[in-house]
Amino acid sequence: VAFYLSGLHAKYPGSEGVLKGWTNDNFLPGDLKSTLKFTYFANILILGYAREGRSVREFLLKNYPDSKITIWDQKVVDGAEKVGDWKEVKNWTDFDLIVKSAGIPLKNLPKKIYPKLTSETQIFFDSCPGEIVGITGTKGKSTTTALIYEVLKAAGKKTVMVGNIGKPALDYLEGIDEETIVVFELSSHQLQTLTKSPHIAVLTNIYPEHLDYYLDFKDYVKAKLNITKFQKKGDFLVYNQENPIKSKASKIPFGKEVTAQSKLLGEHNQYNISAAKKVIDIYGINDEIFNKTVANFKSLEHRMEFVGKFRDIKFYNDSLATIPEATISAIEALGDDLNTIILGGMDRGVDYLPIAKKILVSKIKNLILFPTTGEKIWQLMCELDKSAPGKFMVVKTDRMEEAVRGAYNLTTPGKSVILSCASTSFNLFTDYADRGKQFKDWAVKLGKTA
Known part of the structure; x- marks a missing residue:
């Protein structure tokens, strides 16, 4: 995916400072490596007990068995001491070390505890003896991460793939040595408080997202650029050639110049392949x-994933398209073949005008809309084109079964349907994976009935 920041400065005033080098006094000071290695922590608090939190607890129990570990989480915690919801913590001073899960916004925590904060990602970076290739970006990071990992593995390199795309990084630590290349998919949440950067950093793109998590878009961009902030001479930064970035590392630009045969759909995947090629080189x-x-590489689940052809209609699952730019790429990838789109979800304050414009000039004829952004996109389309109600068939629903049933009823045989919501899923589904799975299950189930 292209790293588009052109035009960013006008829309998000102040973001030009982010690209020209910056300081961030909200991030954690110092290097926590010496602290973790040489200081005994009697009292450790884990904030959040999902995958990362559980992995951290196992690591701490093994390496610091005499420490008292307290867990604050919104859900019931099995097999560990739980005090309550992290939002209710009052006794911050009782803890020597606080391990924050990536899903908890830093802006919601008191600044006085920042010097005590660490994270699963920080602990891994401080403890990992192998070389780390870190990949981030609003979109494209999972595909780029998987491509790099698969090529390294095919070349006989000792490598592991960690981060959002696999198990928590600490689960792999025991099997990593100095010969291991760690391919690490890094979210902005994981990067935000990190005080180290990977040996090879890859930045695919930055678009407005997670605006409910950060102070503003500039704060989000700062978190992403943390992937290169602590790089030094001898390190490498792979970035889009259209967007120069300041870094002490050796800078390697990429475009979409790689022309390798691939099953991956869309121009955006040419950027992903090109970025991966720069790392492999x-x-x-x-x-x-x-x-x-690359020729044998298949699209990852929920990322322009071909579900199958049922009743002469092709179904694509692009549930991870949680921003308008990703859905625009999907529409462009399928072109004139795309007849029906299922879109809409939770509104996080991003600009939906570009996706409204894109649908109006596409060959799409049927819109199946989830609340709340589905209605918002449709209203924008009607404002842009008063004749839109006569050009599109529109179904509004909050149930996946009805959405897929509507797709079967409306889609022209021989054409395609895509789930590409341009929005997050949390108002209707557990997450994007739940949304995508439900879509696939209903496509298959309803495809068996005439």
Whole structure:
């Protein structure tokens, strides 16, 4: 995916300072490595007890068995001491170390505890003996991460893939040595408080997202750019050629110049492949291995995933398209073949005008809309084109079964349906994976009935 920040400064005043080098006094001071290695922590608090929190607890129990571990989480915690919802914590001074899960916004915590904060990602970076390739970006990071990992593996390198795309990083730590290349997908949440950067950093793109989590868009961009902030001479930064970034690392730009045969749909995936190729070139892996691996690489689940052809209609699951730009890329990838789109979800304050404009000039004929942004996008379309109600068939629903049933009823045989919501899922579904799974299940189930 292209790293588009052009035009950013006008829309988000102050963001130009982010690109020209910056200081951030909200981030954690110092290097926590010496603290973790040489200081005994009697009292440790884990904020949040999902995948990362559980992984941290196992790590701490093994490495600091005499420490008292307290857990604050909104849900019931099995097998560990739980005090309550982290929002109710009052006795911050009782703890020597506070491990914050990535899902808890830093802005919601008192600044006085920042010097005590660490994270699962920070502990991993401080403890990992192997070389880390870190990949971030609003979109494209999972595909780019998986491509890099698969090529390294095909070339016979000792490698592991960690982060959002796999198990928590600390679960792999025991099997990592100095010969291991760690391919780490890093979210902005994981990067925000990190005081180290990977040896090779890849930044795919930055678009407005997670605006409910950060102070503002500039704060989100700062978190993303943390992937290169602590790099030094001898490190590498792979970035889009249209957007120069300040860094002490050796800078390697990428575009969409790689023309490897691929099953991946869309121009945006050419950027992902190109970014992966730049990393692979650093390791001196030959083109034959790269090209063969890319040719056999299939799209990841929930990312322009081909579900199947049922009743002469093709179904694509793009549930991870949680911002308008991702859905625009999906529409462009399927082109004239796309007849029906299912979109809409939770409103996090991003600009939906571009997706409204894109649908109006596309060959899409049927809109199946989830609240609340589905209605918002439709209203924008009607404001832009007063004749829109006569051009599109519109179904509004809050149930996936009805959405898929509507897709079967409206879609022209031989054409395609895509779930690409341009929005997050939390108002109707557990997460994007739940949304995508329900879509696939109903596509298959209803496809068996005439």
